Amino acid sequence: MNDMRLTERNMTDHKIKMQARGVDVFYGHDQAIKNVDVDIEDNTVTAFIGPSGCGKSTFLRCLNRMNDTIDVCRVTGDIRLDDEDIYDPQVDPVQLRAKVGMVFQKPNPFPKSIYDNVAYGPKIHGLATNKAELDEIVEKSLRRAAIWDEAKDRLDQPGTGLSGGQQQRLCIARAVATNPEVLLMDEPCSALDPIATAQVEELIDELRERFSVVIVTHSMQQAARVSQKTAFFHLGELVEYGETSQIFTNPQDTRTESYITGRIG
């Protein structure tokens, strides 16, 4: 299968999964994102870093058109998924979001059972034809999110009853269950304690085998630990984008250097 070939850790050779060109985002009259170009590679963890308020979340939400749900928000420019313009009027944002999943900063399991949380996406997209298939999807997703062992005996209990770290992994399982191609994560660990953070980071590295992962983080250590590519945003601009190792050891832009050495941010 295509995927299998791409699991080698050859970082330069991945195909480009998403491509953004000249993206501007406005909230009313305020411009939050200025002319951003970025290539998101397949089977790669791409980290967006930058001081808070610089537009990382805003840009991330452009990639699955979640900005459509904000009335005042306007996105211009060109964003492609597998060479298809996702802002084309023909494209249904609902289907796009099934392909580009998202995990939020604060774990947000639905007030339903663990099983129903994970089964929700497959159900609305008709991914399973019978209960057995659905069970299989749920189990597979929970395994991928590394929470199967903790959850398997309590699938019918509410997802909101789990601990914060477990909830976040449940949300990852929920996002994975629709079989997305890209997984967006907006500061997925900022509400978690260090142990839960470590578990989720480990998970992110595993997810890379099947998905293209984009993660927003305010922790540079985290970016360095989990990502292969890093994009540094500052005041709505994409200042620098490249191999993570290179950004952290040999930044080209003085703003990047100041940020990673702790002088701005």
Added chain:
Amino acid sequence: MTLAPFVILLLAALVGYAINLRAARAIRYGGSRLHSLQGFHGLFSLLLVIVPVLTLILVWLAVEGGIINRILLSSLPDGVLDGLGSGAIQLIGAEIRSIAGGRVFGTPEDWKLEAAERLITYREISSWLLVGVVGAVSLGLIYFARSRVAAEFRARQRVETITLGLMVFCAVVAIFTTIGIIAALTFETIKFFQLVPITEFLFGTNWEPQIPIREDQIAAEGAFGAVPVFLGTIVIATVALFIAVPIGLLTAIYLNEFAPGRLRKIVKPVLEILAGVPTVVYGFFAILVVAPALRQFGESLGLDVASNTALAAGGVMGIMLIPFISSFADDALSAVPRSLRDGALALGATRGEMMLNVLFPAAIPGIVGGVLLAVSRAIGETMIVVMAAGLIAKMTINPLDSVTAVTVQIVTLLIGDTAFDNPKTLAAFALGMMLFIATLVINVFALRIVRKYREIYD
């Protein structure tokens, strides 16, 4: 003259405030540091004067009449009250009072005229006495408050304590009033059940609360089986909820999720205005528009429709409840955190799916609470049913028939001259008690659900 003590009190309070303020300020300018801001020293004096003196005035005014009356009666010439019952004595007192007020009927006896003059004197004495006492007590309190002003005096704490006491007092008044009402209701209800067996009231199916006026009247005994009355209320409330719940919920869902912002800004206030329409206006609407329309429509279908149907009363009541339910449901939906909406949308749910599968279930407890509160309003609603529902209690659940309601019966039972010891009047209290118990249970239930639901997301 009754105004004078209040004016004196006000002046005294202001003077006390000013004196303490100046005294405190003087201490500060003298170089010492005040524990409390000077304003609190002023307020301390103000409250210290107002609270006791106002209490004094009110108590005085409350007991004044009774005391004067007693003095007056004992000053009457010997023998005039001999052999009179308490009712007759009261009557004489009233006559003297009305003479004193300048309303003389016929030619009263001389001793009554003299008594009236004495009454006027007593009243004047009492007024002057009150003014004197208020003045003296106020001065004393002002002096006392002034004597407390000192750098280290904790005026702020004192003011806070007094204010707290006032708030507790107000709360207690509200609570005790409620308890008093309940007690009165219970008392009358018990009296009713001594005349009419409780089983007949609760399970009897015949409601004819007419009591013979003359001993020999044939108009039967009067029957107090309340089941048809309860049934009427239930039928009307059910009709109301059948209209209000779906429309209210759909309105809320539409406004909350699908309506463009501008429409929402217009519709929400309009709904709130609708919630403020006096129910008597809805009543008019029911009799003048809805009932005739229903009747005509029914006749065109060949149905036999009464002129004051449960459907008309309940339907209009439902319209009244729509804004109530929709605003409750809207609040409940808005209280579902945005992160849940985003979570569902990010999974590729449509807005409809998100609403149906995520928002609505999460909001259900709040919505149920709102619906329950609407139920208790529906069964307690009076004006619409008095105007639009029938008077005769019928054992029917046909909404096209004329039914009566608990509140309607309470109103009709209490209208007119009836003694407070006959079962007809007492039945109203028993019905009121039932209504009270029902709404209390529903409200407690509803509030508990609403509260439980709040705990989840805060």
